[in-house]
Each structure stands twice: as C-alpha cells, then as structure tokens.
Amino acid sequence: MNFGLILFFLVKGLEISAPIAFAALGAVFSERSGVVNIALEGIMIVTSFTIVWASLALNSIWMGLFFAVIAGMLIALIHAVVSVTFKVDQIVSGVAINILAFGLARFLSQKVFGQETQTPTNPHLFPQLLGINSMAFVLIPIAIIAWFVLYRTVFGLRLRTVGENPEAGDTLGLNVLGLRYAGVIISGAMCGFSAATLFPSQWISGMTAGRGYIALAAMIFGRWDPIGAILASLLFGYADTFRIMFETKIPIPSQFVQMFPYILAVVVLAGMVGKARAPAADGKPYEKGED
Amino acid sequence: MPVIKFKFNKYKLLELFAPVAGFIASIIVLLIIVIAVGESPGKSLVAIYKFSLSSSAKVATILSMSIPLFFAGIAVAFAFQSGVFNIGVEGQYYFGGLVGAMAGIYLHLPAFIHIPVVVLFSMLGGALWALIPAILKVTKNVHEVITTIMFNSIALAFVNYLVNGPLSGLGKGKSLEPQTAKIQSTALFGKLNGAFRFLGWNVPDYVYLDYSLIVAIIIGFLVWFVLFRMRYGFEIRAVGTSLDVSKYAGIKVKRVQLAAFILSGALGGLIGLQEIFAIRGYYTYSIASGLGFDGIAIALIGKNSPLGVVFAAVLFAFLKQAGYGLQFYTAVPNSVIYVITGLMILFIVVINEVVAAYIRALRKKEAV
C-alpha cells in the first residue's frame, strides 16, 4: 500500500467522520444538560436540505451554512419546548420530530424544486483542502472549544449541574429550563455543521441514513464526553471509509458491507455495559416538587 | 356509589380529550399549510372527502388500509405497555413477512392449515428480529431505541440481499423487480368482499378486505384478553407502570420485558400479511415501508389500548387517504401527511401532559 493511498484514507476518513462527529458533539451538550436528543436524525435531514436550498437561493455556501445552523436550532427548539417545557417523554418527542422532519424536507423539496426526493445539485461548495471538504477540518477547533466550554467555563459547569441534579441547580438560582434549552439548541446548531460536511452539493431523501442515531451511539460510546464522542465518531467514520474504499475488493455481498456500521454500533453499545455513567438526570424532565 | 362512578367517567373523558384535541389541532395546521401553498381550504377538504368518505368503496378502502396499520399500532402498543419502546417494528415486519412468505412458498400444506401456518411464521420472523435487541436490553441494559433503529437498517439490507440472492424467484416470474418465488395458492388470503356484499355493504372487488381482517380481529381480542384479563398482562402493565414496584412485588421484570418485546416483534410480523398474501402473492423488499413508524403514532394516539389502536388505525388510514386526495386534486404534496403525523404526536403528548397535570390537581382536591 503506498503512502498516497494511506494519506487519502486518513483525510477521507476525517471527512466521512465529520457529520457524525458534529452531531455527536451536539448530543454531548444536550445530554449533559439532561435532555436525550433522538431528534438528531430529523434535524440532520432538515439542515442538509436547508444548506442546499439556502446556497442555491442566495448563491453562497456560507449563507447556506448560516441558514442550516438556524434551521437546526429551530427544529431543536421544538424538541426543547415539547420535552423541557411540557416535560413530554424525550424519546417520544424525538421520534415525532424525526417523522415530521422527514416529511418537511420532502414537502419543501416538492414545493421549492418540484421534486419530492431530491434537489438540483448545488454548485456552491466549501473550499477543498487536501482533497476534501475543508469544513471537516473545522471539527478540530470546534472540538477543543467544546471541551473548554463544557469543563472550563461557568456555562459548562452550570450546564452539567442541571444534567446531574437540576433541583440543586434550581436552589442555587440557576435557570434550569433555560440551560436545558441551551443544551438542546446547541445540538441543533451542530447539526448545521453536520450538514455542511455530509453532502452539501445535493439533497437526496434518505441520505442521512441513520447518522443521527449513530451519532448518539458514538456519544454514548464516548462516555458523554466531547473528546470521547469525537474519537468514537472517528471509529464509525473510518470503518465506513474503509467500506467505501474497499467495498468492491471485499468478497462478500455488498448488502452485508452496508450493514457494517449499524452492526458496529450495536456491538459497541453492547460492549459498553456498566463502563460509563450517563448524567444522573439525563432523560428526566425537571419538575419542581409540590409537596 | 353513583358519585364515584361519575368521577371515574369524568377522568376517562378527560383522558380522551388529548387525542381528539390533538387531531383537531393537526387538521387546523394542515389547513394552514394548505392556505400557505396557495390552495383553498374548501377545495382541499373536498379533495379529502372525495378520497375518504365519498362512497362505500372509499370507506372500504380505508378499512382495508387500516388492517396493517392496526397490526403496526398494536405491536408498538404491546411493547409500550411493558415500558419497552420498540422502534424496530419496521425491521420486524420486513423480516417477519419474509419468513412468512417462505412458509407460504416452500411448505406444502392444505389451505386450512397453510394459512394459520404462514401467520405463525410471520410472527415467528418478527419475534426473531426483535430477539437480539430484546436480549441486549434485559441482559446488558442497552437502550432499545438505538438498537432497534440499527436493526431496521440491518433488516433492510438483509432482506435486500436475500431477495436478490438466495431467495430470488426472478427466474420463475416475469417482473424485473427483485422478488421471491410465488406463494402457493394454499397460503394465499382470500377476500371477504363477497361476505360483506351479502351483509349489504357494497364493497367493490378491487378493495382488499381479506383474511387478514379476521386475523386482526382475533389478534385484537387476544391482546386485550391477555393484557386485561390475564396475570401476564397484569404483570406487563405493572412493569410498564413502575419497574421498581414490580421488582419489589416479585414480578420477574426482565422476563416480562423480554417476553413483551419479543411478542411485540411477533405482532409486528403480521403487518405484511395483507400485502404479501392477499395483494402481491410474493415477497419483495419494496413492500410498503414506514408502517413501523406509523405504528408509534397509532399506539400513542390509541393510548396503547387495543380498542384505542383500532380507532387510531382507522384514523391513520383516513389521513393517508387524505394525503393521496390532496396530492391528486391540489398542489399539496402527499409528504405533508408525515408533517401532520409528527405534529399530531407532538400535539397529543403535549396536551396529554397538560391534561394529566389538570387531572392531578383535580384528584388532589378530591383526595381523602
């Protein structure tokens, strides 16, 4: 194997990992604040449509990114309103949003482009770097920033507090619901970056292919930690890169190769047992006691 | 005593409020979307009417469509009752349908045995596909939501492989679509249309009111009986209400959840009956998709009760028809129905919470 191929594999792997990694990073913020965000998949569907739509409409991929981030935040906001303010089961809310998002992207595609399952191609792309989408490299500074925000800032300390013991946060004067909104909305914004690295040149229905869920698995495997989540995402991303680059050379039916990332996710989760602890209040709506 | 009876009914009524209000709210949103895309609400309502209630044939179509939706809803609801969130119904019916079809293709039996056998094999397939996520949940505490979603994707790829590869029946058929061999006539589901006509309901021949309706009725009754009249059902509902209390009371919660999860998969396996055994007569991986997700909405709207699921399934069939009506007569794309479905779930659960808080307050007031 030559050096060029190895370098290409390394760089390509980063590009393929990036959409999962951004979403997983977002999930860390949501879950550390106490909200399980299974709506990531749906948010990614909407952001990956929005980035193409806004780029085409405004002739700029940067505007596309901007609106994708906004769209991600808006869909995440629905999740926050339903699950934080109204205290609905977070998984039910997430599943409903995923159904809604699936329909919404198709509906908009039909109305805007006259085609339900795909958009025209988007000629406005991010600059290339080392032969890949340069946005993938943005992952590195964002990961570092995320780590600092979570562990070295006042906001991060407070966010983690409401994910562990919201009642304690409340008695210390923290705005529990506000912090949880922030956590969820950050996860939505990160899905905008996922869209930027997934396939900004066109939207096709179904192209997220469960990456939102895989991001959640990566976040769990990464033990609710930004760096851990990124490393786990890289595991999925590189496994997928290997599959794409060598699919034709592997002597097993392509459908089995396609199953690989999903099987990997299940195996990884099954192997995780008892090794990590979710934030204590993760998934639990906060209700002020009334007794 | 009569006073108590009245209170009981008041709460029951309040609990019905959320689904009804959620439905109405989502129809209002639908009309807003209709207006937003420049269509007239009146025309849209007419379009919906034309495709849903305008004739006995349309009504029969809705009934026909609600059969697989009922299976989807009851499958999700059954797991929900035990606190298991089975999002894997999608994969379970893909696989269950295939196993059932295999029994229909390769077993040689007289019809009166063959038909129950294919039903049981479909259930078996669905159960098998739920097995691994179920075991991982109870033994290793891996959250079923992620594993079942992964298993949906795996199922799709797996049946794709089987239908294109070892189980392909293309040589024998004429279609270019990858599919299995034909199911034997002894396993095919006949129609009940004649019986309905005899009873005075004019169901045209092209509508599928087939044996799967009978299966649905039997299954619905059995599920109700097990859940509300048998010890197992009591334990399932207890586990779904509180794991801690159930454990404390000596209920083997893991066993109960495992059983409920696998049985939920078995019920999910029935979703494909109508399409495979009544409509197509063979299996293909392009059978209708997304029904597993519809099942979640149906279970939530039906509040996980068998009767509620019946109503919710019919409602959903109506919505689907409404979507086709809109697509056909207006500029509103069919995909709007997914948006409405998602919104309807959100409305219902939100209103549920609000009503539950209200009921809590009422009950506190009446507490002795």
Place this chain on the structure above:
Amino acid sequence: MSETLLSMRKITKRFPGVLANDEISFDLFKGEIHALVGENGAGKTTLMKILYGLYSPDSGEIYIKGKRITIKNPKEAINGGIGMVHQHFMLVPPFTVLENIIIGEETKKFGLLDESLPAEKIKALMEKNGLIVDLNSRVEDVPVGLQQRVEILKILYRGAEILVFDEPTAVLTPQEVEDLFKTFRQLISQGKGIVFISHKLDEVLEIADRITVIRKGRVIKTLNRDEATKSLIAELMVGKPVLLEVSRPDVKEGPAVLEVKYLSLQDYRKVNILTDVSFTVHAGEIYGIAGVEGNGQTELVEVIAEAAPILHGDILLNGESITNWDVRQRREAGISHIPEDRHRYGLLLPFSLAENLTLGMHHKEPFVNRFQIINKNKIREHAKAVIEKFDIRTPSELTTALALSGGNQQKVIVARELSTEPKLLLAAQPTRGVDIGATEFIHNQLMIAKKEGRAVLLVSADLDEVMSLSDRIGVMFKGRIIKEFEREKTTKEEIGFYMMGEKEHAGN
C-alpha cells in the same frame, strides 16, 4: 429587643384542595435560633419554600431587616441573604466539593472558570466556622455528615444571614448533632439567625430560643424556650394530648425466624457495602437496626427482601437457606417488606386499590385461576376485607391509588404487607415522612405483629423509634453490625457512640 432579621406576615398559600399556609406570620431575630415545628404536612416546608422563592405565596408579605421584598426565585432569596440547607442535600455527587460550593456564584478569569480565588475564600470560611472539608474530593466520596458541611459552606459562601435548616439532624448521629449545634451557636454569635425545622422535640428544646408550632397551615403558638415542655409542644402539634410512649406487649420469644450469617456484599465498584453481617431475629421479636444512614442498612434490607448477588454468607428463613431464592419465592415463604422509599416501590399509582392490595400475591389462587385468568371478584372481596380491617379511608376499592392521600397510601402498603400474615416483616424507615397519627397506627401494627408471633426487622434512622420499639438492637457502622444490645441494658448515648464507629474495635 434585638434586631429583626426576617419577618413573614400573613403568608397564605393554597394548593389544589389544601390550604398549606393560612395567614402564617413568623419572624426571626438576629442571633437567635427559632425552631419551626409541626407534623408532616403542617406547612413548615411550604413556608420555607416560599421564603426561598421556590413557591410564590398567594398573599402575604416578607420583610428583611424591615424592608419589604418579594422573592420570586432562589436567586432573589440568595441575594436577600437567605440560605437553606434542604432535607435532601442539593449536591452534585460527581462534582468536587469546591465546584458544589461555587455553582451559581462562580468567579471568572479571562472568561474562564476560576477556582483559586473561591478556594481562598472558602478556606477562610472553613477555619472561621470549624467546618473542615477537603475541597478537591468528589462529593460522592464524602460521608453524609461532611456533605452537610458542604451545604452549610455553600450558603455561607453566598453571605447568608438567615439560615434555614430543614430537618438537619435526621442523617446525623447524636454526637454529630452536638457538633452541628456547636456550629449553630458559632453562627448566631456572628449575628446570623437560624430557622431550625425539626420534629425531634428533645433537640428543639435543647437548642432553640423560640419555638413556633404550626398545625394544618396555621400558627398555633410561639413559645419561649423556658415556657415549653415536650408534652406541651406535642399537644400543640397534634391538637390533642398524645401518648409519646408505645405500650409494649409482653411476648414470649419463639424460635429463630431469620438468621443472617456472615453476609457480605459489594457494590459495582467492588467496595464492601456489607461485611460479615450476622444476626438472628426470633418469632415475636422486634430486632432494631440503628445507625447513621448510608452504613449499609438499606442494602441489608434489600438483600433479605430481594435476590442480590452477594459476596458470601447465608440468609436463613426458619432454618432454610433462602440466599438464592428470588423475590417471589421469598414472598411466598412468608417475607413481607415495608419499603424505605414508598413513593418509588410501594404502589402502582394508576392501578386500583384492589389491584394494589393483591400486588405480590396477584399470581396466586384465588386471585387467578389455574389458567392464569384474573378473578376480579376475589380481588375485590379481598380488598374490601383489608380496607375494613386496617381502616383505610377510600370511597371504594376500585379507586385508583393515585386518588388517595399520602397517609392512606402508606396505610395501604402496611396493610398489604401484613395481610399476607408474614412470618418475617421487614420494616425499613416505616414512619419516615408520616404524620403522628399514621406513626401511631404503624407502631401499633408492628406491636400487633409482634404479639401475633411474627419476627420483625426494623430499620430506622430515628434512634428514638428504634429504642422504643425494639427488643434487641444491632448498631450498624460501615457495613458491619458492630454491637448488639438488649434494649433494657443500654442508653441512647451508648448507642450513639457505636453509631459513629468510635468503639468499632472494642465492639468486636
């Protein structure tokens, strides 16, 4: 007269169907300890939650140092100089002590979290008040008594002058209580005021300058310490004279029912929770376990009630080893269990009273037939009989458990567990969170159980309860029973020493 720090005037708070606070007036002077006593549900906690901004009052006024303020949230309470040590600690277990103290009151350096400046400030506070804790330990690794110090430091760090302590002694040994009271005196000498919520009348009489009694949401009376007596306060709390002593039937002890032998248990981190625990409970005997909470009592009861993977040891019921039995087998063999956390374990709230009263026996005839089909009539008949026998107030046996009052829900659990006619009754904190009336009911039921020749294992953090009910008492410390006493041959003080582990080695 000294300066008034806090004055609450005619506070009224209505919850659906309950008048929790009915024109309550309460004030606190500088340098005083003002005890607030009343039964559970009398409205003490509601009043303090209003003060702390967790609830908003329907009417009434709050003055701090003569200035009227409104407190809409805890932040405003903190800014007003109010600090509260809650009954259930408000700590984040995986965070360090330092982090726990500074949350919400952090200092920044270059936009980032600064820990050095707060550390200085906290160290000064620790020395001034004698509240030493290691700032860098994780709270989950710190013992309960020290966790309370963290809570106190938290409010001092915020400069609180009005300190509210909600049942602070429930988790402490008698000696730790003395330490806490020393801290109290230290704090009031600095000009702070303390509101001390308690139902332990001895402690109230020891430390409080004034005592305000509330009942059913109203202030009944405010007493000075010198005019208060235990029986007077108790009478004011309940509204009628109360018998503070339990009458104990004389029962001849029977054969051993429960034998626990060298039982050891580890948690998931392989830390010993129980170490070589051995004791025996006889028929007609109440065996009490005393100890500070968190020394393995909860786990001990669980391991007897439920199957848990133990490290080694044996549990025998009537001479037969039940160590490997599951919950159902144990229940069928005659073990009943009044669980510690009854909200969590006790009832299926959306289910009917009848169903709840058969829970645990629901799988047996006559409640199901041999085809496992439920016999609703039998369930109802059984429920009617139990409701009658235990005097549960409910409109009907078909009412959902949710619709019952807290006191009646407790009764349902006790009634169900006794209606199986158990050989062994496990009673874990049976009167926690229960008003005096219900406490009396539960104590009487335990005595009846004893009289009927049942073996009772009583675990309680309330040493008075253990002392007054038990025939023998085992003291638990760090997962061991370090000493066993005959009730007549010991004193509260002696047990207190063992609860702190001071005589750990001498005891063995």
